[in-house]
Each structure stands twice: as structure tokens, then as C-alpha cells.
Amino acid sequence: MGSVTASTTAQPTLRVAAFCGSLRKDSWHRGLIRAAEELCEESIPGLRIDHVDISGLPMVNPDLETDGGEGFPPPVEALRERVRAADCFLFASPEYNYSVTASLKNALDWASRGKRNCWADRAAAIVCAGGDFGGARASLHLRQIGVFLDLHFINKPELHIRAFAEPPKFDEEGNLIDAVTRERLKKVLLSLQALALRLQHNKDD
Numbered sequence: 001m002g003s004v005t006a007s008t009t010a011q012p013t014l015r016v017a018a019f020c021g022s023l024r025k026d027s028w029h030r031g032l033i034r035a036a037e038e039l040c041e042e043s044i045p046g047l048r049i050d051h052v053d054i055s056g057l058p059m060v061n062p063d064l065e066t067d068g069g070e071g072f073p074p075p076v077e078a079l080r081e082r083v084r085a086a087d088c089f090l091f092a093s094p095e096y097n098y099s100v101t102a103s104l105k106n107a108l109d110w111a112s113r114g115k116r117n118c119w120a121d122r123a124a125a126i127v128c129a130g131g132d133f134g135g136a137r138a139s140l141h142l143r144q145i146g147v148f149l150d151l152h153f154i155n156k157p158e159l160h161i162r163a164f165a166e167p168p169k170f171d172e173e174g175n176l177i178d179a180v181t182r183e184r185l186k187k188v189l190l191s192l193q194a195l196a197l198r199l200q201h202n203k204d205d
């Protein structure tokens with residue numbers, strides 16, 4: 001994790017592990033993560049996005065665990081390592097039947113296993129795109145899951161994108177093309193950065 005040094009006012013670069021809940025090739029949510037990567041490179045030097053691909057994980061199954069529950073299949077070990085190494089998390093997930101997607105829940109479950117819940121005590125943000133509610137019910141459900149995982153979600157701003165409302169928000173390849181939504185995404189990232197830094201400062205005190 002990036003550490004906060006007392007001798008300088010320069011901010012550390014925080015690693016944001018980003019997860020896309022959709023497996024669709026032209027996913028809007030993957031597009032949101034790409035836009036977040038660009039925003040960090042262009043104008044938020046204190047944040048770096050590390051997109052963690054969760055599409056190849058096996059379905060969670062305690063029978064696949066070894067070493068008394070501390071050993072995992074290689075793709076799961078790799079996931080757990082990147083979750084542990086992150087300073088904070090960005091979740092971009094569609095709403096599937098009023099919840100997050102099975103693929104995202106699978107990743108959340110795998111990295112919660114073992115003696116040490118890999119998610120614990122880090123800042124997180126969720127961004128969603130969907131129909132009339134903009135994926136808001138998935139966002140609320142993830143916050144509920146985050147209670148047990150000990151995630152600290154930013155409360156504001158919320159980003160629930162009504163993807164079918166005018167003007168168009170995404171192109172056919174899932175790229176975010178709306179400047180206003182891009183600015184709202186930037187504000188989410190800045191809020192995530194502020195909360196992550198606050199949590200790290202509290203630990204250093």
C-alpha cells in the first residue's frame with residue numbers, strides 16, 4: 001500500500017484496484033474504468049487505476065481451498081494479492097436483478113476467504129450505469145455487502161448513470177462519451193482519494 005510520509009506535503013500515489021462487474025465485451029462499466037484510468041493519468045496524479053480482470057475466476061467453492069483454507073487456485077491467489085496490495089477500490093457494476101452481478105460477487109467472496117479478509121478497512125466507491133434507476137439498487141446492495149467485508153464507501157457524490165437518457169453516454173464500444181458524466185466520474189475519484197488518504201492518516205496517528 002502507498003504510505004503517507006510525515007516529512008513532506010506531497011501526496012502519495014494511491015493504487016485503486018478497479019473491478020468491472022460485467023463480462024460483456026463492449027461493457028459500459030468497462031468503459032467507465034477506462035475513463036477512470038484516463039482521468040487519473042490526465043489530471044489526478046495521486047491515483048493510479050489497476051484494473052483487475054475477474055472474468056477467469058472459478059466459481060467460489062470451499063472445496064477448491066487447500067492448506068486448511070489458506071491456499072487457493074492460482075487465479076484466486078492472484079486476485080487476493082492485488083486486493084491486498086490496493087489502497088482503495090473502484091467497483092463498476094451493472095445491476096442484475098436488483099443486485100450486483102454474479103461475477104463481481106464471486107470475486108468479493110473469494111477475496112473474503114481465509115483467516116484474513118483481503119478487503120478490510122479500505123475506502124471504496126461504486127459507479128453504475130443502467131435504465132431508469134441507473135443501477136442504484138446494485139449500488140445499495142454492494143454497500144450492504146461491504147458492511148461485512150469492512151469496506152468504507154464514499155457517500156458522495158453518487159454516480160448512477162441513466163444510460164438511455166439523452167445525450168448518449170456511451171458509444172457502441174462502451175466508451176464514455178459524455179463530458180458531464182466524465183466530470184461526475186472525476187468527482188467520485190477525488191472523493192475516493194480523499195477518503196483513502198483520511199483512513200491512512202488515521203492509521204498513522
Ligand SMILES: Cc1cc2nc3c(=O)[nH]c(=O)nc-3n(C[C@H](O)[C@H](O)[C@H](O)COP(=O)(O)O)c2cc1C
Pocket residue numbers: 022023024026027028029030094095096097098099129130131132133134135174
Ligand atoms: C441477468 C440480467 C439482469 C438484469 N437485471 C437488471 C435489473 O434488475 N435492473 C436494471 O436496471 N437492469 C438490469 N439488467 C440490465 C443491465 O443492468 C444492463 O444491461 C447493464 O447496465 C449493462 O452494463 P454493461 O454494458 O456494463 O454490460 C439486467 C441484465 C441482465 C443480463
